[in-house]
Amino acid sequence: MGVQLMSSPSERADVDCVVVGAGVFGCFLALHLTRELGLSVVVLEREGALLRRASYTNQARVHNGYHYPRSILTGLRSRVNSGRFLREYAECVDTTFAKYYAVARSRSNVTATQFEQFCSRIGAPLAPAEPHAQRWFDMRRIERVWRTEEWAFDADALARRMGADLAAREVPVLLRRNARALRSTAGARRLELEFEELDNGRTRAIAADHVFNATYSDLNGLLSRSGAPKLALKQEVTEIALVETPEEFRRVGVTVMCGPFFSFMPFPARGLHSLSHVRYTPHRSWRDREVEFDNQEFLRGLHERSNCPQMMRDSARYFPAVERFVQRDALIELKTVLPQSEQDDSRPILFHRHTELPGLVSVLGGKVDNIYDLERELAPLRATQPTP
Numbered sequence: 001m002g003v004q005l006m007s008s009p010s011e012r013a014d015v016d017c018v019v020v021g022a023g024v025f026g027c028f029l030a031l032h033l034t035r036e037l038g039l040s041v042v043v044l045e046r047e048g049a050l051l052r053r054a055s056y057t058n059q060a061r062v063h064n065g066y067h068y069p070r071s072i073l074t075g076l077r078s079r080v081n082s083g084r085f086l087r088e089y090a091e092c093v094d095t096t097f098a099k100y101y102a103v104a105r106s107r108s109n110v111t112a113t114q115f116e117q118f119c120s121r122i123g124a125p126l127a128p129a130e131p132h133a134q135r136w137f138d139m140r141r142i143e144r145v146w147r148t149e150e151w152a153f154d155a156d157a158l159a160r161r162m163g164a165d166l167a168a169r170e171v172p173v174l175l176r177r178n179a180r181a182l183r184s185t186a187g188a189r190r191l192e193l194e195f196e197e198l199d200n201g202r203t204r205a206i207a208a209d210h211v212f213n214a215t216y217s218d219l220n221g222l223l224s225r226s227g228a229p230k231l232a233l234k235q236e237v238t239e240i241a242l243v244e245t246p247e248e249f250r251r252v253g254v255t256v257m258c259g260p261f262f263s264f265m266p267f268p269a270r271g272l273h274s275l276s277h278v279r280y281t282p283h284r285s286w287r288d289r290e291v292e293f294d295n296q297e298f299l300r301g302l303h304e305r306s307n308c309p310q311m312m313r314d315s316a317r318y319f320p321a322v323e324r325f326v327q328r329d330a331l332i333e334l335k336t337v338l339p340q341s342e343q344d345d346s347r348p349i350l351f352h353r354h355t356e357l358p359g360l361v362s363v364l365g366g367k368v369d370n371i372y373d374l375e376r377e378l379a380p381l382r383a384t385q386p387t388p
């Protein structure tokens with residue numbers, strides 16, 4: 001269906017849904033709305049391509065449960081979602097490296113036995129690490145090491161695949177459009193979204209029955225510009241370092257659990273390894289409700305110094321070869337977190353219907369394969385659609 005954009009607010013655009021934000025969540029939403037629910041959809045994105053923000057700037061881990069010994073439900077859900085993600089996006093996932101998890105002897109929130117029990121409860125494969133792999137670690141600081149099954153996704157491949165799926169469904173994706181504000185129209189039955197075309201500075205508007213705010217670190221920006229109350233979200237300025245490893249570790253990933261430790265693993269989109277550290281990846285944080293500034297402007301104004309040297313120094317105490325890693329880049333991005341998920345490390349999705357702007361839904365997911373959790377939330381929408 002062709003989409004009619006409005007040059008004046010009185011004209012009506014013929015579209016059921018607008019999705020703001022073409023990260024992995026916005027793209028999946030748009031596909032689901034059109035493919036499963038038969039709705040007409042337009043996607044609006046500020047960047048010049050799909051998946052350029054948090055969906056690219058992250059550790060690229062396809063979580064398979066191991067990471068969540070403090071939340072069994074998240075671990076179980078992760079196992080289900082990762083299997084499906086691997087099946088449906090196989091060409092976007094690197095499964096060809098060996099992934100090890102280790103538990104530290106001190107300062108760890110789990111013991112090796114507790115970690116084994118947790119993995120057994122969620123059915124996550126765990127085998128003692130091979131002797132050559134055990135020798136990589138400083139076993140005075142590490143209690144036990146296991147070979148696991150965990151993979152990395154290629155954000156560029158995922159962008160290409162989601163773009164092709166959207167094109168096949170003829171879903172218009174309007175790039176370089178900055179969503180500014182929403183308001184109710186037609187006696188609160190429809191929503192009108194005002195946006196700026198960044199290439200020519202023109203302001204346009206589009207009307208729809210439903211608008212999905214899938215803007216991650218700009219969720220509250222769009223809400224407050226629309227006069228709606230902010231959601232209780234925390235923002236963290238984070239750093240994922242990109243490093244080159246010695247040849248021996250090119251096909252290796254390691255995560256030390258569970259506390260102030262580190263993780264490195266292939267980052268397929270760049271042919272490098274990501275390195276993150278629980279203490280040094282977060283640079284600074286705030287709660288949206290406690291600040292007035294615009295998150296995106298604030299991020300653009302930051303000139304963060306990389307914490308990679310500190311990450312490497314501390315990680316090398318457990319895995320001495322990290323000393324020989326060479327830093328190639330640092331990816332700085334805002335991580336948007338639901339405050340309640342900090343208690344138990346769970347990553348539920350937020351699917352918030354705004355009563356003050358009927359038809360508006362804000363969506364936030366804590367990890368990429370959580371996209372599948374959207375389906376349950378979207379099911380009621382099917383019930384409200386007239387049968388053709």
Ligand SMILES: Cc1cc2nc3c(=O)[nH]c(=O)nc-3n(C[C@H](O)[C@H](O)[C@H](O)COP(=O)(O)OP(=O)(O)OC[C@H]3O[C@@H](n4cnc5c(N)ncnc54)[C@H](O)[C@@H]3O)c2cc1C
Pocket residue numbers: 020021022023024025026044045046047050051052053054055056057058059060061062063177178179180214215216217218222238239240333334335336363364365366367368369
């Ligand atoms: C440091 C870090 C490490 C992580 N590690 C992992 C991991 O290993 N595995 C994992 O599964 N998850 C990980 N995550 C979480 C994961 O990255 C996010 O859950 C996921 O990418 C969120 O997708 P999204 O589509 O909501 O956000 P985004 O990809 O950020 O998409 C939002 C889109 O909205 C657009 N947008 C924003 N405002 C506007 C506007 N006003 N108008 C138009 N467009 C707008 C943005 O340009 C962007 O493209 C990590 C996150 C971070 C920050």
